[in-house]
Amino acid sequence: MKTPFIRGLFAALCCAGLLAAVPTCAKEYLITGVKPNGLVVIDPAARKVEKSFKIPGAGVAPGTIVPSPDGKIAYVVTNHLESVSGIDLESGKEVFRADFSGNNLRVKAMFAMDVSPDGKELFVFQSPVRLLPSEYKVEDTRIAVYRTADGVGAKPVRLLPAPRRLAVLAFAKDGGTLWALGWDLYALDPKTGAIRETRQVLNWTRENYGPPDILDVWPQFEQAAVFSTPYFTSRTDLPPTDPSAFKTGVLTLDLASGKLEMKDFENTSAVIFSSVVNPKKRDELFSVYTQLSKIDAAGGALVKRVDLPHTYYSINIAGDGKEVYVGGTACDVGVYSTDTLDRLGQIEIAGCPDQGVASLRMIRR
Amino acid sequence: MRRMRGLASGLALAGALTTSGMAGGGAVWAAEPPRPDEGNAKAIIAERCSTCHERQADGTLNRIDHVRKTPEGWTMTLFRMNQIHGANLSAADSRALVAYLSSRQGLAPEEAAPFRYILERQPSMVETPIAEGDLSVMCARCHSAARFGLQRRDADEWRRLANFHLGQFPTTEYSALGRDRKWWEIASTQTPELLGQKFPMKTAEWADWQKAAKPDLAGVWAISGHRPGLGTYGGTATVAPDGDGYSVRYDLTDAVGQPLTGTGRALVYTGFEWRGATTLGGKELREVFAASKDGQTLAGRWFLADHDEVGASVTAVKTTTAPATILGFSQEHLKTGASARVTVWGSGLDGGPVDFGPGVTVKPVSQSATAVVVEVAAAANAAPGPRKVSVGKATGMGFTVYAALDSVAVEPAFTIARVGGNGGTTAPVSAQFEAVGYLNGPDGKAGTEDDIRVGALPAAWTLEPFNDAAKLMEDVKFAGTIAASGLFAPAAAGPNPQRAFSTNNIGDLKVVATVRDGAASLTGEGRLISTVQRWNDPPIR
Numbered sequence: 001m002k003t004p005f006i007r008g009l010f011a012a013l014c015c016a017g018l019l020a021a022v023p024t025c026a027k028e029y030l031i032t033g034v035k036p037n038g039l040v041v042i043d044p045a046a047r048k049v050e051k052s053f054k055i056p057g058a059g060v061a062p063g064t065i066v067p068s069p070d071g072k073i074a075y076v077v078t079n080h081l082e083s084v085s086g087i088d089l090e091s092g093k094e095v096f097r098a099d100f101s102g103n104n105l106r107v108k109a110m111f112a113m114d115v116s117p118d119g120k121e122l123f124v125f126q127s128p129v130r131l132l133p134s135e136y137k138v139e140d141t142r143i144a145v146y147r148t149a150d151g152v153g154a155k156p157v158r159l160l161p162a163p164r165r166l167a168v169l170a171f172a173k174d175g176g177t178l179w180a181l182g183w184d185l186y187a188l189d190p191k192t193g194a195i196r197e198t199r200q201v202l203n204w205t206r207e208n209y210g211p212p213d214i215l216d217v218w219p220q221f222e223q224a225a226v227f228s229t230p231y232f233t234s235r236t237d238l239p240p241t242d243p244s245a246f247k248t249g250v251l252t253l254d255l256a257s258g259k260l261e262m263k264d265f266e267n268t269s270a271v272i273f274s275s276v277v278n279p280k281k282r283d284e285l286f287s288v289y290t291q292l293s294k295i296d297a298a299g300g301a302l303v304k305r306v307d308l309p310h311t312y313y314s315i316n317i318a319g320d321g322k323e324v325y326v327g328g329t330a331c332d333v334g335v336y337s338t339d340t341l342d343r344l345g346q347i348e349i350a351g352c353p354d355q356g357v358a359s360l361r362m363i364r365r
Numbered sequence: 366m367r368r369m370r371g372l373a374s375g376l377a378l379a380g381a382l383t384t385s386g387m388a389g390g391g392a393v394w395a396a397e398p399p400r401p402d403e404g405n406a407k408a409i410i411a412e413r414c415s416t417c418h419e420r421q422a423d424g425t426l427n428r429i430d431h432v433r434k435t436p437e438g439w440t441m442t443l444f445r446m447n448q449i450h451g452a453n454l455s456a457a458d459s460r461a462l463v464a465y466l467s468s469r470q471g472l473a474p475e476e477a478a479p480f481r482y483i484l485e486r487q488p489s490m491v492e493t494p495i496a497e498g499d500l501s502v503m504c505a506r507c508h509s510a511a512r513f514g515l516q517r518r519d520a521d522e523w524r525r526l527a528n529f530h531l532g533q534f535p536t537t538e539y540s541a542l543g544r545d546r547k548w549w550e551i552a553s554t555q556t557p558e559l560l561g562q563k564f565p566m567k568t569a570e571w572a573d574w575q576k577a578a579k580p581d582l583a584g585v586w587a588i589s590g591h592r593p594g595l596g597t598y599g600g601t602a603t604v605a606p607d608g609d610g611y612s613v614r615y616d617l618t619d620a621v622g623q624p625l626t627g628t629g630r631a632l633v634y635t636g637f638e639w640r641g642a643t644t645l646g647g648k649e650l651r652e653v654f655a656a657s658k659d660g661q662t663l664a665g666r667w668f669l670a671d672h673d674e675v676g677a678s679v680t681a682v683k684t685t686t687a688p689a690t691i692l693g694f695s696q697e698h699l700k701t702g703a704s705a706r707v708t709v710w711g712s713g714l715d716g717g718p719v720d721f722g723p724g725v726t727v728k729p730v731s732q733s734a735t736a737v738v739v740e741v742a743a744a745a746n747a748a749p750g751p752r753k754v755s756v757g758k759a760t761g762m763g764f765t766v767y768a769a770l771d772s773v774a775v776e777p778a779f780t781i782a783r784v785g786g787n788g789g790t791t792a793p794v795s796a797q798f799e800a801v802g803y804l805n806g807p808d809g810k811a812g813t814e815d816d817i818r819v820g821a822l823p824a825a826w827t828l829e830p831f832n833d834a835a836k837l838m839e840d841v842k843f844a845g846t847i848a849a850s851g852l853f854a855p856a857a858a859g860p861n862p863q864r865a866f867s868t869n870n871i872g873d874l875k876v877v878a879t880v881r882d883g884a885a886s887l888t889g890e891g892r893l894i895s896t897v898q899r900w901n902d903p904p905i906r
Contacts, residue, residue, distance in 0.1 A: 081535075108535050129532030133417040134427045135525045136532035138549065164549055165538045183547070202545065215544060290866040310860065310867040 026364040028319055031074050031089070032327050032349075033062025033358030039076055039087050040349055042333060044318065044325055047345045053092035055085050061356045064111055064219065068148070069119045071363030075148075077124075081108040084124055086148065089363070098124070098146050098154040104131045105139070111217040112180065114169040115148070116190065121157075122146045123178060123190070125166045141166070143178075143193060160193025167217050170227045173256045179227065181214070185253065185260060199260050201231075201251065208237040212262070214251065218274035218314050218328075218359055227253040228285055228297070230272040231262065243267050250275060250285055250297050263300040270305065273313045273328075278338060280321030288315045288326045292341055306341045308334065314360035327360040406465030409458050417450065428525065429466075431566060433517035435477060436467040436634040437484055437904035444903075449533075464609075464634060471635030472515060473574035474658055483511035483905050484638075485653045485666035488674040488796070489777035498559040503552060506542045507534075512905050513560060517568065520561030527552045579636030580660020582611060585684045587712035587735040588663075589693030592677040594797040594850050596620030596821065599693050599710025601735050602681060604631075615645055618708065618736075620695045639663060642670070654679060661687040674794050682712045684734060689713025691754055691761025697820035698802070699725065701749065701768045704742035709756060710735065717757025724748055725766060732756075749804060751817055765819045770802040770882045772811035773822070775891030782845065782895040784870050787857035791898040798851040798891055800824035800878035824878035826851055831873040831892055838865060844872025844895045851878070855895045871896050 029050060030042040037059040041051040055062060055078045063077035073086045073095060086096025100107035105128050112125035124144045130137040141164045144156035168181040177196070178188040187197040202211050216229035229251050238245040246268035253260050275287035275295075283298035290311050294303040313328030323344060327333040331352035335345040349355075410429070418426045425431065434442065443459045446452035454462070482490045492510050494501040504513055518526065531537050531549055538548040583606050589599035600617030610632040617625040629643025631652060641652030651673070654665030661683050668676030680692055695708035701724075709719070715734045719727045724747025730738040737756050743766050752764045776799050785793030799821040806815025826847045830836035843864055845855040856870035864870070876891040899906075 106532070110535060110539070127535045129528070129535075131532075133419060136528045138528050138531045138553065164547070165544055167539065183544075211545065213541070213545060215539060215541075290868075307865060 029071075029089075029363050029365060030316060030325055030327070030333060030347075031065055031067060031359075031361045031363060032314070032333065032355050033065055033076060034331070034349060034353035034355050035062075036060045036353075037062060037078060038353060039065075039074060039092075041089055042347050044323065044333070044335065044347065047335065047347050049347060049349055051089070051092065052350070053087055055087060056094045056097075057083060057085065059083070061354075062358045063109065064113045064217070065359040065361050066113050066115050066122070066219065067222070067361050067363045068115060069117055071365045073148075074361070074363075075113065075115065075122055076358075077109045077111075077113065081110070082106070084109060084113070084122065084146075086122075089365075095151060096122075096146075096148055096154060097152040098122075098144075098156070100124075100126060100128075100144065105129070106131055107144075110141075110166070112143075112166040112169040114171050114178070114219065117171055117173060117175040120148055121190075122148055123160075123169055123171075125162060125169060125180070127164075140164075143169070143180075143188075145190075158191075158193075160188070162188070162193060163195075167215060168219055168227065168229070170219060170221055170253070170255055172258060173225055177258065179253060179255070181216070181227075181229070185251075187258070201262070204262065208235055209247075210234045210236050212249070212251075216274055217357060220274060220276045220314065220316050220360065221255060222362055223317050223319055224277040224279040224282055225255045226277040226282060227255060228275045228277050230275055230287055232268060233264070248272065249300070250287075250295060252277065252285070252297055261297070263297065265295050265297070265300045266302045274315055276315045276317045276324065278317060278321045279319060284321075284338070286315055286317065286324045286338065288312045292324070292326060292336055294338070294341060304341050306336075313357055314355075316360045316362050319362070319364065325360065328355045328358060330354065333360070406461045409454070409462055413452050413454055413458065414446075428522070430470075431518060431522045433470040433472060433566060433571065434467065435472055435484060435515050435905070436463050436638055436640060438515055439463045439466045441903050441905060464632070467634040467638070468636070471571075471638070472517065473568070473570035474637050474655060475570045476517070476568065477515060477638070477655065480509075480511035480514045481653075481655060481665070483509050483515070486668055486673040486676075486906075487666065488676075488794075489780035491779065497563075498556060500556070500559070502542050503548070503556050507537070507540070509906050514564065515905065517564050517566050517571070518561065519566045520557045522566070523557035523560040523564075524553060527557055574636070574658075577636075577658065579633075580656055580658070582633060582639070582656055582660060582663070582683075584686075586663065586681040587684050587690075587692060587710065588615075588617065588679065588681040589710040590678040590680060591693075592619075593799055594852055595677075597693050597695055597697070597710075598625055598677070599695070599708065599736065600625070601684070613641060613643060615643065617645075618695075622695070622706075622708065639665070641667075643667070650676075652679070654681075672792065672795070674796070684712045687712055689716065689757065689759035691756060691759050691763075693761075694754070694764050697763055698765045698767060698822075699741055699743045701743045701747050701766060702745040704740060706730065707739055707741050707764075709737040709739065709754065709761075711756065711759050711761060713759050714756045716759070717755075720755045721764065722752040722754070722766075725752070765804070765817060767802070767804055767819050769885065770819060770822075770880065770887055771805040772803045772816070773824070773878060773880045773887040773889035774801050774803060774812070775799070775876055775878050775889040776801050776821075777891065779892045779894075782853050782855045782893060783898055784845075784855045784858040784895065785898055787859050789858045789898065791858065791900065793855045793858070794899075795855065796853040796893055796895075798826070798847070798853065798876050798878065798893075800826075800851065800880050800889055802880060802882070802887075822880050822882075824851065824880045825849075827877045827879070828853075828893075829875040829877060831875045831894075835873040838868070838872075840872030840874060843870045844874060845870070847876065853893055853895070858898060869897060 037055045039053045043050045059078035066075045075086045082101045083099045088095045107128040110127045128139040143160040143162045145158040146154045166182040170179045178190040180186045183202040185199040212231040212233040214231045221227040235245045247264040248268045249264035251262045271289045272287045273289045278284040285295040285297045287293045293305045311329045312326035317324045324336045331349045333347045586602040598619045603614045613629045625646045627645035631641030637656040639654035643650045649670035650667045652667045654663045663681040691711040693710045724744040726742045728740040749768045782796040783794035785791045802819035804817040847853045860867045872895045874893045
C-alpha cells in the first residue's frame with residue numbers, strides 16, 4: 001500500500017471526480033481475521049498482505065467481519081464473541097467498540113451481524129444468558145443496534161426482538177429491510193425488529209423432500225449484492241442407498257430486489273461450507289470446502305469442480321468477476337480463475353496464523 | 366483436556382492421601398457410615414459453596430442438595446466450579462467433597478447399572494438410542510446418554526441444567542440435529558419434564574440403598590477376566606482395610622501361566638463404587654468396579670492410567686463367603702482330537718473332581734482353592750458344543766469343544782481409534798480387535814443369536830478400505846497399521862501434505878481377520894473408523 005498521504009491523495013482525486021470516469025480508481029482489498037485476535041488487509045491483485053493489525057483486548061479467534069460501506073472500518077466480533085471492535089483499516093486504530101456483557105448478563109454475538117447501507121448503524125445478533133449466583137438463565141435472543149458514531153464504548157441504541165439461532169444478517173440495498181437467516185429467512189423492520197415477512201427455508205415443503213439444512217456463518221454478499229448459501233436436503237421417496245436421495249442446492253437472496261431462490265444443483269457429492277455470487281455473471285456461483293465448485297445457480301447444475309490443496313471455509317470474488325478467493329481455516333488465501341478454476345496464485349499470511357471461521361470480506365478503497 | 370484427563374485418573378486416588386482411620390476392620394458398615402471427611406466436607410461446603418448456593422427456606426442448599434451423581438459426576442462438577450466459578454477448591458477439598466457427596470447423593474447400584482460402560486471407559490460401546498423425547502438427539506448427540514442417565518434431578522433442576530447448557534455452550538442450537546428444530550424451546554420445556562420423570566431425585570432404589578448396610582470388601586477374592594488381544598487371566602486379590610479405603614495385592618497368572626502381580630489402593634464410594642489405582646505387571650492401572658449389594662462379587666474393568674482404551678474385564682468373588690464357582694479358563698476352547706494344559710480360575714475349587722463333560726479326559730496337575738491346573742484332551746468324537754465344567758461343587762460355563770469352526774467374527778464389530786501424538790497434546794488412541802470363532806447354533810446359521818462362542822483365536826490381520834470414499838482417499842495407506850495381535854495403531858496427528866486436501870490421517874477401514882482351522886480358512890470383518898483427537902476428555906464422556 002502506498003503511504004497514507006499518497007493514498008489519501010489518490011482517494012481524494014477519485015472522490016473529487018477527476019478520475020470518476022475511470023472505474024479502476026477504486027482498488028479492492030480483502031479483509032480476513034487471524035488467530036490470535038488479528039485483522040489482515042490483503043491486496044489480492046498484488047498477491048500480498050498490505051497490513052496486519054492487532055485487535056485490542058481479549059480474544060483469540062476473530063469471528064464475523066463486517067466492513068463499513070466506505071471500506072474504511074472493519075467491524076470484527078472478538079473477545080470470545082462478547083465484543084465487536086471497529087478497526088480503522090488505514091491506521092489499525094480501534095475507532096469503535098461495543099462490549100456486550102455486564103451486570104451479570106453474559107452476551108455472545110452469534111455470527112449474524114451487518115451494518116446499515118448508510119454506515120450509521122451496526123446490527124449485532126446476540127444470545128444473552130443471565131448469570132445468577134447459583135444458576136444460569138437463558139434469555140431471549142435479540143439484535144442490538146449500535147450507532148457507529150458512538151465509537152469506543154458504544155451502547156445499544158435499540159434492542160430488537162429476534163428469533164433464536166440466526167446466523168446471517170444482510171441489509172437490503174435500500175436499507176429498508178434487514179434480512180435474517182435462521183430456521184427461515186425473515187424480513188425484519190430495522191427500526192423495530194418486527195418480522196414483516198417470513199420466507200420458508202427449513203419449513204419449505206416440497207413433495208417427497210425433507211427439510212433443507214443450512215448452517216452458513218459467512219456473510220459474503222457485498223460484491224454482487226446477493227446473499228448465497230448451500231443447502232442440503234434429502235428425498236423422502238428414495239432409499240438412502242440411492243445416490244440421488246441426497247441433494248445439494250443453493251439459496252440466493254437478491255438484496256436489491258428481495259428475490260429468493262432455492263434450487264438443487266447436484267446429488268450430494270461434496271461438503272460445502274460457503275459460497276459467493278459472481279457480480280458480473282449473476283447466475284454463476286462459487287462454493288468452497290475441500291473443493292472449489294462453479295455452479296450454474298439458475299440452471300441448477302454443477303459446472304466444474306476442482307480439488308483444493310486443503311480445506312477453505314470462506315470465499316469471495318473480484319469485482320470484475322475474474323478471480324475468486326478462498327480463505328479461512330489455514331494461513332493462506334488461494335486465488336483461482338473464475339473461468340477455468342485454475343489456481344492463479346496465493347497470498348501467504350506471515351507466521352502462518354489460523355484464519356479459523358473469520359469472514360473473508362472485500363472492500364473498495 | 367489434559368487437565369481433565371489427569372483429574373479422571375486422579376479420581377481413582379481420591380482420598381489416598383487422607384490417612385486418618387475409618388470404621389471398618391471387617392465389620393459391615395452402618396447405614397450411614399461414619400466418614401472422617403464428613404465434618405471437613407460440610408465445612409468446605411459452608412465456606413466455598415454456600416456463598417453462591419444460597420440456603421433455601423427448606424434448609425437445603427440451592428442446586429447442590431437437589432442432585433444425585435456418581436463419583437465421576439461430582440468430580441466433573443467440582444472441576445467446573447474451580448474452572449469457571451472460582452470455587453478455589455484444593456485437591457484435598459475436592460477429594461473430601463467427592464467422597465461426601467457421592468455417599469450422601471449418589472446413585473443406587475440398580476440406578477448406575479445400565480450405564481456402567483461409561484464409568485468403565487469401555488472403548489467400543491455403541492449406545493442404544495433413546496427414542497423417548499428424542500433424548501438421544503436432544504442430549505446425546507454431543508455426549509453419551511449415560512451422562513444424563515447417571516444423574517438424578519427433578520424437572521425444575523433438569524431445567525436449570527438445560528439453562529446452563531445453552532448459557533455455557535451457545536452453539537448448541539446451531540449444531541447438526543440441534544438447528545433443525547426449536548432446540549431451546551424443547552430443551553427448556555419438554556425435555557426437563559421427561560428427564561424428571563425418567564431420572565427423578567427421589568427413588569425407591571436410592572431410599573433403600575441409603576438404609577442398607579454397606580458391604581465390607583476386605584478379604585481374599587478369586588478373580589478372573591479377559592484382556593482383549595492378550596487373553597484371559599486369573600488368581601487372587603487380597604483386600605485389606607487401609608485408612609479410609611483398602612489396600613490390594615494381586616497374585617495373578619496370565620493365559621500362558623506367567624505371573625502377573627501388583628499392589629494398589631482403592632476407595633469405595635456410595636458403598637459399592639470401587640475406584641482403585643494399581644500397579645500391575647509394572648503398569649499403572651485404574652480400576653472401576655461395582656460391588657454387589659451383598660458384597661460377595663466385584664465386577665468391572667481396569668485400564669491403563671494413560672491409555673484407557675487398553676484394559677480388561679474383571680469378575681471377582683469373595684472366597685471366604687461366596688458360593689464355590691468357576692470364573693474363567695486360561696484357554697476357553699479345545700478342538701476335538703487335541704489336548705491342552707488349562708487353568709481353571711474360581712473360588713472353592715479345592716473340594717472335588719474336575720469334569721469337562723463327556724469325551725474330554727482330565728488329568729489334574731495342581732489344585733488349590735482358586736486355581737486348578739489340568740491337562741485336558743478331547744476325543745476325536747467328543748461332542749462339539751458348550752461345556753458345563755465342574756470342580757467339585759463349583760461350576761462354570763465358557764468352555765467350548767469344537768470340531769470345525771462355522772464362522773469367525775471380528776470383535777468389536779465396530780470401533781474407533783484416534784490419531785494423536787506428532788507433537789500435539791493428545792496421545793493416539795489404539796483399537797484392539799480379536800478374531801472370535803463360533804459354531805452355528807440350533808438354527809444352523811452363522812451370525813445369529815444362538816451361535817456358540819468358541820473364543821478368541823490367532824488370526825492374520827489385514828486392512829481394507831471400508832467404502833469407495835475410503836479407497837479414493839487411500840485410507841489404508843495413511844490411517845495406520847494393524848499388528849499380528851489385532852492391535853490397530855493409528856498414524857500421527859496433524860495435516861498430512863502427502864494426502865489429498867492435506868487432510869489428517871483419518872480413515873474408514875474394514876478390518877479383516879483370517880483364521881486357519883485345520884485345512885479351512887475362515888474370515889471375519891469388522892469396521893474401524895480412525896478419527897480425530899478428542900480434545901476434551903472428561904471422566905464421563
